[in-house]
Amino acid sequence: MIAEAGLAALWLAAAVALLQLVLAGVALRGGQAEVLAAVRPVAVTGGVLALLAFLCLVAVFVRSDMSVLLVVENSHSAKPLLYRISGVWGNHEGSMLLWVTVLGLAGAAIARIEHRLDERPLVATLGAQGAIALGFFAFLLFASNPFARVAQPPANGLGLNPLLQDPGLAFHPPTLYLGYVGLSVAFSFAVGALVTRDVGPAFARAMRPWVLGAWIFLTLGITAGSYWAYYELGWGGWWFWDPVENASLMPWLAATALLHSVTVLATRDGLRAWTVMLAVVAFSMSMIGTFLVRSGILTSVHAFAVDPSRGTFILALLALYIGGALALFALRIGTVKTGTTFELLSREGGLVLNNLLLSVILGVVLIGTLYPIVASAFGVQLSVGPPFFDKAAGPIALALVVALAAGPLVRWRRDRWDALAGRLLVPVAATGLALGAVVLFAPFKSVLSSAGLVLAAGLAVASVAPLWGRNLARTPLFTWGMVIAHLGVAVSLFGMAADAAFTRETLIAARPGEQVGVGPFRVTFDGLKPAMGPNWSALEGRFTVQRGDAAPFVLRPQQRFFAQPPTTTSEASIATLWDGQLYAVLGNADAGGRWQVRLWWKPFVTCIWAGGALIALGGALSLLGRIRRARLRHEEAWA
Amino acid sequence: MRAWLLPLAALTLVAATSPARYANTQLADPAKEAEAQALMVTLRCLVCQGQSIADSDADMAADMRALVRQRIARGERAGDVRDWLIARYGEYVSYDPPLTALTAPLWLAPIALLVVGLIVARASFRRRRS
Numbered sequence: 001m002i003a004e005a006g007l008a009a010l011w012l013a014a015a016v017a018l019l020q021l022v023l024a025g026v027a028l029r030g031g032q033a034e035v036l037a038a039v040r041p042v043a044v045t046g047g048v049l050a051l052l053a054f055l056c057l058v059a060v061f062v063r064s065d066m067s068v069l070l071v072v073e074n075s076h077s078a079k080p081l082l083y084r085i086s087g088v089w090g091n092h093e094g095s096m097l098l099w100v101t102v103l104g105l106a107g108a109a110i111a112r113i114e115h116r117l118d119e120r121p122l123v124a125t126l127g128a129q130g131a132i133a134l135g136f137f138a139f140l141l142f143a144s145n146p147f148a149r150v151a152q153p154p155a156n157g158l159g160l161n162p163l164l165q166d167p168g169l170a171f172h173p174p175t176l177y178l179g180y181v182g183l184s185v186a187f188s189f190a191v192g193a194l195v196t197r198d199v200g201p202a203f204a205r206a207m208r209p210w211v212l213g214a215w216i217f218l219t220l221g222i223t224a225g226s227y228w229a230y231y232e233l234g235w236g237g238w239w240f241w242d243p244v245e246n247a248s249l250m251p252w253l254a255a256t257a258l259l260h261s262v263t264v265l266a267t268r269d270g271l272r273a274w275t276v277m278l279a280v281v282a283f284s285m286s287m288i289g290t291f292l293v294r295s296g297i298l299t300s301v302h303a304f305a306v307d308p309s310r311g312t313f314i315l316a317l318l319a320l321y322i323g324g325a326l327a328l329f330a331l332r333i334g335t336v337k338t339g340t341t342f343e344l345l346s347r348e349g350g351l352v353l354n355n356l357l358l359s360v361i362l363g364v365v366l367i368g369t370l371y372p373i374v375a376s377a378f379g380v381q382l383s384v385g386p387p388f389f390d391k392a393a394g395p396i397a398l399a400l401v402v403a404l405a406a407g408p409l410v411r412w413r414r415d416r417w418d419a420l421a422g423r424l425l426v427p428v429a430a431t432g433l434a435l436g437a438v439v440l441f442a443p444f445k446s447v448l449s450s451a452g453l454v455l456a457a458g459l460a461v462a463s464v465a466p467l468w469g470r471n472l473a474r475t476p477l478f479t480w481g482m483v484i485a486h487l488g489v490a491v492s493l494f495g496m497a498a499d500a501a502f503t504r505e506t507l508i509a510a511r512p513g514e515q516v517g518v519g520p521f522r523v524t525f526d527g528l529k530p531a532m533g534p535n536w537s538a539l540e541g542r543f544t545v546q547r548g549d550a551a552p553f554v555l556r557p558q559q560r561f562f563a564q565p566p567t568t569t570s571e572a573s574i575a576t577l578w579d580g581q582l583y584a585v586l587g588n589a590d591a592g593g594r595w596q597v598r599l600w601w602k603p604f605v606t607c608i609w610a611g612g613a614l615i616a617l618g619g620a621l622s623l624l625g626r627i628r629r630a631r632l633r634h635e636e637a638w639a
Numbered sequence: 640m641r642a643w644l645l646p647l648a649a650l651t652l653v654a655a656t657s658p659a660r661y662a663n664t665q666l667a668d669p670a671k672e673a674e675a676q677a678l679m680v681t682l683r684c685l686v687c688q689g690q691s692i693a694d695s696d697a698d699m700a701a702d703m704r705a706l707v708r709q710r711i712a713r714g715e716r717a718g719d720v721r722d723w724l725i726a727r728y729g730e731y732v733s734y735d736p737p738l739t740a741l742t743a744p745l746w747l748a749p750i751a752l753l754v755v756g757l758i759v760a761r762a763s764f765r766r767r768r769s
Binding site for chain 1: 663664665676680681683689690691693694695696729730731732733734735736741742745746748749752753756757759760764
């Protein structure tokens with residue numbers, strides 16, 4: 001019954017999305033006030049119905065209802081509750097249902113809480129949101145029904161890919177989806193603004209919190225995903241330039257650019273057409289990412305839930321929405337007046353540089369990700385991986401770091417070069433000191449890693465420079481947000497460069513009792529013992545680690561055996577110290593009774609994700625600051 | 640001098656007789672190991688879903704790691720080892736696509752995008768100024 005209720009809710013949600021689109025169309029074509037007023041409640045209804053469908057699927061998974069095909073294929077009653085729930089989105093149909101649920105909830109959220117936008121652009125925005133939802137509901141209902149039943153329910157299910165049975169997976173996709181699909185709001189705002197010819201600072205101020213919100217989740221999702229890959233895949237890598245990772249990075253790059261250009265539009269009424277374009281591009285990147293992941297057109301470590309036959313459907317939706325939005329842009333952009341003028345050396349100019357460099361990186365990532373598909377059309381199989389992205393995007397990213405350090409220190413409207421040089425004196429001095437330290441003390445691994453270390457130091461100083469000489473208690477929250485987010489970039493960059501420059505690796509075949517060294521540590525392989533989990537058994541290695549005279553600690557990496565589906569995974573054991581992480585993996589045994597052991601000492605690697613968290617925190621403070629100021633203005637206006 | 644040469648020779652002998660030895664253990668020479676490591680992260684594991692041979696548990700990746708370490712230990716240059724693997728498995732094996740007529744647009748893309756972007760940005764500044 002629950003499965004049927006879910007399917008009914010899904011059909012109803014699709015019908016309501018159609019209604020939302022039609023009502024918005026009628027309202028904008030001169031319909032009565034009643035029609036205009038009906039769009040908001042309809043959008044809320046659609047969101048509630050989508051959520052209901054999703055909760056039905058969760059219930060079916062929690063109860064391990066083996067008459068539902070999706071549960072049979074992706075779950076098992078012996079799994080812990082957390083993984084029965086996360087199994088809902090650990091597969092194609094369920095993850096697409098989560099996708100449209102977030103889309104529906106985003107539409108409902110606009111309808112409920114957006115009061116700054118005029119009624120006409122708001123209704124146009126909701127109409128666009130309904131149009132997107134309609135297509136993806138159709139995709140679910142006609143090509144990916146999550147509630148399909150099986151004729152002969154088996155005694156139990158096939159289980160979930162053990163790699164995905166991890167707390168990281170429980171939270172990583174929903175967070176990422178809130179970001180991905182949250183960007184649909186920016187897309188719909190842009191379409192709404194184009195339809196009603198209403199592109200200006202008011203539009204930008206209304207759109208900014210939504211973009212910020214989606215961007216915070218995207219940042220958190222990517223950071224969490226990177227850490228998950230780092231500890232779960234067991235090779236110490238944290239970013240692989242894998243197509244699916246790129247699919248999450250591209251919307252982030254576009255959203256980051258949008259976040260900055262929308263500020264120019266809100267404060268200075270510049271970059272009108274560009275901001276609208278970016279809003280369209282950002283969600284287009286989300287949809288392209290969904291297509292790349294769901295179609296399985298590119299081989300990827302994430303290829304656990306793909307079906308090529310569905311690719312065509314998503315590709316058609318993509319062509320419809322991106323093509324439609326671009327056509328609308330081409331038709332209407334002539335009527336959007338150019339924004340105000342600005343000087344080359346100004347905050348606006350710095351933000352244009354930010355947008356230029358972010359867009360070039362986005363272009364490089366997009367071309368690099370799609371190039372193997374293009375090449376295979378010419379009959380050539382080739383791979384584009386880390387060496388290309390490092391060489392092509394790395395230097396541009398470092399240039400962006402320089403722009404990021406200087407940008408917040410440039411005045412709005414107009415500035416003088418000598419005045420800017422004065423403000424940059426301390427950060428430049430810090431960069432010089434760091435350069436000396438890196439040349440003297442750091443091992444040279446690559447230009448990129450050395451330059452990263454130097455620039456991270458300069459950026460860390462420059463990012464807090466906007467606070468100097470200010471009354472900290474009276475500094476607006478969104479300025480704090482900017483400072484913390486930029487500081488987060490410095491911290492993350494430092495972690496990446498430190499990992500590249502200082503990592504120590506020891507790969508050995510060891511018998512119990514042997515001792516090896518890695519970096520400053522002495523590691524003793526004490527032995528092995530069996531271990532048991534709720535749905536796995538394991539061989540657990542015990543390693544005693546000693547650094548100098550400090551108290552020893554123990555690492556316990558495992559080889560885990562899952563019965564359902566039968567798989568072996570290696571669980572890394574990671575010790576987090578103040579200055580980095582010691583990472584141990586237990587491999588297979590050879591005929592001579594020696595075990596493969598992989599040890600890495602990764603100084604300051606944790607900074608990568610701490611920086612990511614700081615960036616997201618900066619975004620959250622900025623969002624709070626904007627909301628608070630808007631509320632104050634609102635109260636003043638009524639006082 | 641002689642005292643440490645003997646175990647070293649024995650080590651080389653063991654390495655020559657059991658190729659899989661270097662699949663999961665490092666070369667004794669840190670410089671050579673670093674060179675091999677740098678090469679391995681740019682080679683694709685052919686049976687995996689988008690992983691390099693440096694971070695894959697697959698048997699084939701292990702064999703390829705052993706092969707790369709052996710050839711580097713023998714004194715071959717990283718570029719030659721890559722070329723040999725490409726000749727054997729095709730360009731698909733290298734994550735660093737060699738510059739050919741087909742890949743020229745890929746490698747030129749960053750510069751082309753930067754130039755186009757600068758022109759767009761500059762033109763918009765000039766237009767705004769006038």
